[in-house]
Amino acid sequence: MGVKGLQYFMERCCPESCVTVDLREMVKQHVPKTSDNTSSPTLVVDGMACLRHWYLCKDWVCGGQWNEYMSILRRWVETFTSAGIRLVFFFDGVVEEKKRHEWVKRRRRVNGQVSKLFRYIKLHGEQPGKDLFTLPSGLATFTPFALRTLGQDVFCSVQEADYEIACYARRHGCMGILGQDSDFIIYDSVPYLSVAKLQLDRLTTVLYDRERLCRAIGLDVSQLPLLACLLGNDVVPEERMQAIRNSAWTAYRKPYDTAHSGAPQRQMVLAVSQFVSSLWGREEEERGLIPQTLKLTVADRQLLEKGICSYLLAGPEASQRDALPPITSTFEKRVSPEILKACVEKHVSAEGFMVYNVVCEGVIECSNSLEDEEDRELVPQAVVYKSCRQRIYGLLLLNRHDDSTVEPPAIREWFVYPGNPLKEPDMVLPIPICIACEQPSLDLLWFSSGPEVSALRLMSFLSIFDCQELAEMYGVVEDFLLAALCLVTYIALQVPSLCSEDVDAYLSQAVCLRLTSLQELQQIKLPFLSSRAVQLGSLYVRGLSYLLGANCASGCPLPTTALMPWQSFDGQLFHSKYLLAHSGTEQMVLLDNLPSSLAVFLQLREKHVEVCMKRNRVLQSRPRASLLDRSHSPRYRDGHTAGVDNWPDRGEASGGWRRGSRQCSDGNNRVKLQERPAHRGRGGGGQYSHPRFHPPSFDGSGQNLSSLSEHTRSGWRPSRGRYQLAPSLKLLEPRQPPLEWKMELSNIF
Structure with a gap:
């Protein structure tokens, strides 16, 4: 998920951009940036990214230890609440068609893992090790309902969840986004905090600092979306921009850097960054998302523009409804406006299941x-x-x-x-x-x-x-x-x-x-x-x-x-x-x-x-x-x-x-x-x-x-x-x- 290799680059090759933070200290230092900010500092949580970190039950292969899972979620929520941190959870509600190819690739990859899992069980008669860990079926479906049961604010997305998370956090002046997706480095939103690095007992984690990253690679924050698309993400497949990366590698790679830890990935990110910087090297600033100096086919330019647009957030002044696309129904002639409205409301508030996807999208997965x-x-x-x-x-x-x-x-x-x-x-x-x-x-x-x-x-x-x-x-x-x-x-x-x-x-x-x-x-x-x-x-x-x-x-x-x-x-x-x-x-x-x-x-x-x-x-x-x-x-x-x-x-x-x-x-x-x-x-x-x-x-x-x-x-x-x-x-x-x-x-x- 996210930008190919970027988070690895920050951790291994640009450690100054990965800052260990104490969330309790962040609470003390947090100053609301908007008038509608709630009394408690708020973390917006990417629920889908947290599932693997929440499901800590010893048994996972038998279908899930759901009562134990509920107790884990309860303790997790109470830890933040006791520190004065309000949580708002977002879950994926749709798979956008522009990301369908990535969804399919991941499903095929997991299929291979599931096959190995069953072969292991039939051979050994026991649960395999962590290398074959697979989330219990239905965990993503029922976790939003579990969190609502615990009194939490839960939202289900009607478009790309990462985008809605970044918009919500920016619009409400939240303290940070807790997740595990390098796309949050690219969005010009609030600080991105790692759930994988979270130490729940101490409430510490790692903050990925986009400002320090930009200083290290010589780019402006506004240039990060183009960098992300050239490196490859969920919208722009990695292979589509391979020729541009090869050109950047040839022109800007530094041979003496090969001894560095993570050298190939470091060189690739630095080379593409320098290439992006060179596109805006003239004093006369070019208009548009992509400089004309970047030679692309019409199809590749359209794809790249689509990828860059996916990172451009609605402004802080926009309402939540303005930040979302207008809701239409594939089958609007078959349902009343009241039903359509109810479908959307139930879906967004994570109170319904299936009905929105069927009535409004006409697709289910x-x-x-x-x-x-x-x-x-x-x-x-x-x-x-x-x-x-x-x-x-x-x-x-x-x-x-x-x-x-x-x-x-x-x-x-x-x-x-x-x-x-x-x-x-x-x-x-x-x-x-x-x-x-x-x-x-x-x-x-x-x-x-x-x-x-x-x-x-x-x-x-x-x-x-x-x-x-x-x-x-x-x-x-x-x-x-x-x-x-x-x-x-x-x-x-x-x-x-x-x-x-x-x-x-x-x-x-x-x-x-x-x-x-x-x-x-x-x-x-x-x-x-x-x-x-x-x-x-x-x-x-x-x-x-x-x-x-x-x-x-x-x-x-x-x-x-x-x-x-x-x-x-x-x-x-x-x-x-x-x-x-x-x-x-x-x-x-x-x-x-x-x-x-x-x-x-x-x-x-x-x-x-x-x-x-x-x-x-x-x-x-x-x-x-x-x-x-x-x-x-x-x-x-x-x-x-x-x-x-x-x-x-x-x-x-x-x-x-x-x-x-x-x-x-x-x-x-x-x-x-x-x-x-x-x-x-x-x-x-x-x-x-x-x-x-x-x-x-x-x-x-x-x-x-x-x-x-x-x-x-x-x-x-x-x-x-x-x-x-x-x-x-x-x-x-x-x-x-x-x-x-x-x-x-x-x-x-």
């Missing part, structure tokens, strides 16, 4: 998820959630009075998933929601009130996930559990290989999370990692973001807090429940031997099975792990152990999704899976053993996928493995559930 490109069984998340996205688009854009002969508008999707080269967006059409009455208008859902409208909002929300029957659970269980049940049911309907053990893991951890302390979550020790469980954890968290988008589109029938991952998901806890469920652990133990938790779990499980059966989706039992040595088992509440050891992940049996063979996400082509014999006594403490075989799975036409040849399955063939059986271990004397719960268990299975 999703960055890398933790998905194993070699897994031939689990469907990529972009495919799993395509059906619900289409219904969200339909609710937002399909007017009930639309002419059926008119082609519906298509949304451009830039989604990272295995097999997508990201050369162009996927064009995805909206589809209407299935609801008993006529599809309601957005104005009704968003602005009207009354019990009938509230019920309509809830039904619209559930219809997006094809789970209308779950309306009966509203008010019966807590909102976050209703959301979790909706998501798990949708996943089960869309992913043919999902089994009953997976559902048990999802639901049990959602039920147990509220009763598990942060200390207990941190103390969970896993005997090994399952690559499949890693992918399922990421799939769940990505699904929460679509619940959030659907909730916004439907007029918010559920409180936003109920859809946050720290309410219903913890990566370590889910992974432990996954290993337990697949080892055949009794449900009483799976629910931490708490009868109240088991009762809630059974209630959710029964409704889940009911909805699935109505759609001809019968979940199989497909245990994938063996219950072995108790001494290597994960630890849970009350210090007891319940566990799984050894690790069959190198050859987990997999079944059925074949890329390109059929559509698995259209919401209509359901897959009926062969039911296996129910386990005996799972709820009442009885013994049972795993079947030693796995029945074939079938696609929508009834074809046996497991019998297809390697050639027919193309790249999506399943891996093969063997499972060892082990005797059950008596882990802890369980509290026996009441008789009616045992009967309910037998009915479910």
Whole structure:
């Protein structure tokens, strides 16, 4: 990000421009430069640049330790607040098309890292080291909501976030910008402070001083934008200005400087700086952004001008609205002005998700998820959630009075998933929601009130996930559990290989999370990692973001807090429940031997099975792990152990999704899976053993996928493995559930 090599140059070759500062001293010395400056000195924080520095949790590969992450954010905010520093956070709200090529390059690079990560897990059964660290899926989506929960001012950008940060800081006379992007050196704004160099306990960091930099390289501050573009940045690709840099290198390089630390980069920056200085060497100052003496093709000159303009800030006198481009909608004829205004307001204040990007931009993107490109069984998340996205688009854009002969508008999707080269967006059409009455208008859902409208909002929300029957659970269980049940049911309907053990893991951890302390979550020790469980954890968290988008589109029938991952998901806890469920652990133990938790779990499980059966989706039992040595088992509440050891992940049996063979996400082509014999006594403490075989799975036409040849399955063939059986271990004397719960268990299975 930022200017290629500039920050490295300042740190290694121009150390006088990197000044260590004490933020508490800066507070004392800060003098407001504008009349509208708040009473407290303000730091504007680049939230996207801080994510890696905020996520300090030991576990990251299992889907995120979200409660621990919340506690880290709380401590971080409190440290600044106690020092008298007000924080204002900005997050990227859009990817500008002029930067799309850089976005794609980074996504491809991260894809390679994710592939290495999964190979490591399958080889070693543990989390890899920091060299393969990848942020948990959804961290950028949910962090703004987390900070709002902590009472902070949070903004989401409608154009380049760096630009909006620099404008805001300059306009409000802020104390500084805290981030990690060398573009902040180029903007003529407030001091740029490094979050990477931040020592939180002492509140010290490094200030990158643009004035000292300019003195060292012989340029004026106004010439920094041209220097940045010639060196290469997100707008002007490095390769486009290679010829100019070569000319500058030939003309201004100093051969005797080769022994200097960082010599090549130092020489390049100094050579290009001297070249830029020479362009304005005449007394008669040339007008325009680029001197005419710089020989460029028309296309390169236009690109360079665009890059330089991206650094020119609105003046301090400009209002926030003046600093932003006029808001227009790609589909303004399909929504009312009031809806358009609400979309913008919710987006800018970081209260909404998806609706602005769909209605105003007509484009949506999703960055890398933790998905194993070699897994031939689990469907990529972009495919799993395509059906619900289409219904969200339909609710937002399909007017009930639309002419059926008119082609519906298509949304451009830039989604990272295995097999997508990201050369162009996927064009995805909206589809209407299935609801008993006529599809309601957005104005009704968003602005009207009354019990009938509230019920309509809830039904619209559930219809997006094809789970209308779950309306009966509203008010019966807590909102976050209703959301979790909706998501798990949708996943089960869309992913043919999902089994009953997976559902048990999802639901049990959602039920147990509220009763598990942060200390207990941190103390969970896993005997090994399952690559499949890693992918399922990421799939769940990505699904929460679509619940959030659907909730916004439907007029918010559920409180936003109920859809946050720290309410219903913890990566370590889910992974432990996954290993337990697949080892055949009794449900009483799976629910931490708490009868109240088991009762809630059974209630959710029964409704889940009911909805699935109505759609001809019968979940199989497909245990994938063996219950072995108790001494290597994960630890849970009350210090007891319940566990799984050894690790069959190198050859987990997999079944059925074949890329390109059929559509698995259209919401209509359901897959009926062969039911296996129910386990005996799972709820009442009885013994049972795993079947030693796995029945074939079938696609929508009834074809046996497991019998297809390697050639027919193309790249999506399943891996093969063997499972060892082990005797059950008596882990802890369980509290026996009441008789009616045992009967309910037998009915479910």
